[in-house]
Amino acid sequence: MDCKTESQNEWKKTACILCSLNCGLEVKTGPVENREIIGVRGDKAHPISQGYYCEKAKRLSYYQSTADRLTSPMRRKPDGTYEPVDWDTAIREVTERFLAVKKKFGGESIFYYGGGGKVITLLALTRKVS
Numbered sequence: 476m477d478c479k480t481e482s483q484n485e486w487k488k489t490a491c492i493l494c495s496l497n498c499g500l501e502v503k504t505g506p507v508e509n510r511e512i513i514g515v516r517g518d519k520a521h522p523i524s525q526g527y528y529c530e531k532a533k534r535l536s537y538y539q540s541t542a543d544r545l546t547s548p549m550r551r552k553p554d555g556t557y558e559p560v561d562w563d564t565a566i567r568e569v570t571e572r573f574l575a576v577k578k579k580f581g582g583e584s585i586f587y588y589g590g591g592g593k594v595i596t597l598l599a600l601t602r603k604v605s
């Protein structure tokens with residue numbers, strides 16, 4: 476069995492990032508560069524979700540493949556429209572604004588609540604601001 480065929484037939488363990496619960500999932504991928512999601516099911520071995528997954532996760536393929544999917548951070552321009560920026564620029568600019576709020580009002584004035592994949596970005600920002 477070649478590598479591509481083998482990976483297409485495997486269910487890979489991961490976690491859903493569509494909300495803060497991060498349910499355990501098993502995902503099968505293929506055939507477009509092995510990135511197309513062709514199957515999603517709950518991971519029964521996950522200690523918290525124990526195989527549960529909701530309707531949103533069942534449509535992961537739609538979220539991954541839709542033409543409207545954002546592929547980079549978007550910065551709002553003065554006229555209200557948006558322009559794509561790279562991640563380094565986005566994190567630097569958001570960090571600068573958080574630091575300005577911290578300087579003016581104190582660190583206790585900043586609160587965030589988030590989950591799923593958003594946590595990684597927020598943690599990166601938190602390290603830069605604190």
Ligand code: SF4
Pocket residue numbers: 491492493494495496497498527528529530531532
């Ligand atoms: S499967 Fe549903 S409940 Fe679980 S993390 Fe994803 S979106 Fe949230």
